[in-house]
Amino acid sequence: MKRHFTSLVLGFILAAVTGASAQTSVDSTRTRAYLAAHVGTSGAGLDFKVAVKPSFTIRAGASILPFDYNTLMTVRAQPAKIDIQADFNNAHLIFDWHPFLKEKGLSKKAFVSVGAGYFWKAEGSGTASYDGTYQYGDISIPSSELGELTGRVEWNKVAPYAGIGFQNPFPMRKVNVSFSVGAFYMGKADATLTGTKLLVNNQANQRQFEENMSFYRILPVAQVSLNFNLF
């Protein structure tokens, strides 16, 4: 599955860059500024980009990623309601460097990014509860009386970013498209697992849950930006 996904993403990037290569550069000596709207795995947002040098672009902006997912599934052979919520909202400052400006073709558009994000929200929670009426002998207990199990995760506020991407450094058109792939390093998350009512005795699982969530340190970023040439 992962291989398929990898191939799909690589193919997508290749196709996108091939399309972008139809653009041609013009004046490569003056500073250019863009307003960019982006959407991707880290959410949607806006960037202000400034190409202070032909090979060097600074982009500052913000992204928000509200996530809410509800589903019914079977847990331990019982119907369960699962509610997952997450928020990744960040302001970021990223530096893009075009190392192959003198090359032609796709290489010219490649850039390397480093930067950091400030996440005013980098947290998620998942709540599982029994869906239905639990039967204890002759006593019917509604799900509201059974309690729920909630896992909460919170990551660092400040996260470094690294990535790569493709964009036309000196687009002639007013609007152009760029692509980037990278990751924020979120660090080890603070994770808590709490239960209520009949699930209240799950403190013993806290350590295991923390360990499981310690594997989630990277927020992958694959995004497409629509850049508007300001001047």
Place this chain on the structure above:
Amino acid sequence: MKKIFTLLSLSFLMGILNYGCRNPAYQLNVLFDGDVIKYKTTIMLVEADGAALPNNMKIAVTGQDAANVYDFAGLKAITAPNGVITLGIDPKVEPTTTRPLQFNVQVTADNYEPRNIPVTILPNQFSQILRAALLKVISNTPASAVKTIEAPLGAGGATTAPVSLVTPATATVTEVTSITIPAGTTFRNAAGELLVGGSLTARAINFDAGNPAALEMFPGADLSSPNVKGPDGQTGSAFFLPAGFTDIDMFVAGQEVKNFSQPINVGVQINPDFQPVGSNQDVKVGDQLAVYSYQNSTGQWQFEKNANVIRDASNKLAVNFTTDHLTVFFVGNVVSTRTCAPQSLRFTAPWLGSATITTLVQIFRTDGETLIDEEIVIASDGRVVPITGLPPFAVKYKILNASTGLLLASGDIDNACSNGNIAITLGQPGQPVQQVTLTLMVKCNGNFIIPPNFDLFYKPAGAAASQYKYLGEVSRGQLKTVMLAVGSSYDFRANWGNQTKTVNNKTITNLDMSTTVGEYDFLGDKSPEYNKALLLEACKGR
């Protein structure tokens, strides 16, 4: 340079995309608390004469909160396997200070006096243990004597001559009850219908009010009752101090007599050592005692009259009265407890560590000899146990080790219903105590669950079944107690629903006797297949 960049970029990409995220639920064993029922009451039935309990006991729950009462397994059909009735309250229902939960447990069995045991559950009174004795109506016991007669009836169901019934004086029950039914008396059932038959069967059971064993045979199984209609016509709780009590039953043509066409005479000889409330002198001729009657079907006591103590023809202190109905009759002092507030026992016993000890809490009058209440209480360091049904006057208490009888604490309580904590420090026994931990981890469908709390009984291995004693409540699968000794062997018994599980001849090999029970784990070495069947049944739906 470009190749290096490409290589690094691809590596970076692959690194992100193949970043191994673990399932957040990996190796999480979600613990479901099987202890659904929070408020529990255990009633331990014993046979008054120490014999085996009858097999045909029927249990019914009545009263204002009966609809919310189940057994520990959540079953509505209440049973009494091995004489143990487990009662649990629907978890959606909670007692409050102003509205404690109240219901009655009625126990009937052929040839036994029916019992109506009132149960009151206060906030935070998560468990309590009550005891009641079942009395065979045809046998004497050390605390009771019974007499049954047959008397001919004439046409229209009337007695043809005065009928006299006197209970026997035995070696242990030296007082008697006398009944005289005038000639021409007819009999009616509870519906007021005239009963007609060839003969009258009359039976009287006289109890030795001075014998502590009679406490468990007292109506309601306790000297306190929440349902007492006093001289003022008001109904509320009260505490009974019996000088004597007697149970009179009559039958005509197989139907129970409830009323007479004319009053009958009853004479109850009383305990000569009885001391009226407010006095430290024994009862004497001329003292006035209250007569109350009790209806087992409703569990209600009712004031009948006051009567003077006399010395009867056999030179014994007695109270004579007339009545036109039948029931249990009480003679003595009754003290209203309507304004009483519940007390709590607050135990201090640092030597127990985190273990529990099964204690016998005995309440005496200030003479230190007259036992008026006895309860099994599980004590631990810092534990607060609500206690109900104490009288509104000064008493003395003793706390005993329920197994060995060793005195752990004693003292005075100035006012036993003044809504406070009674601080009790349990003395450390001379010999070192062993804190034995029994831990039962249960796996259902491969996942650990916290088993529901249940009561565990024990006896020395091989001892008679009547020797089973209450060891304690296995809470969240664990019981840590000082009642067991390493190196000793015991028989253990637990009830769940209408099932009983016994583990015989189990030796306590070390202080930690933890085990995990599961379909693919340990299932016991005595009857693993039976245990597996029990486990799979209990795990359904979990």
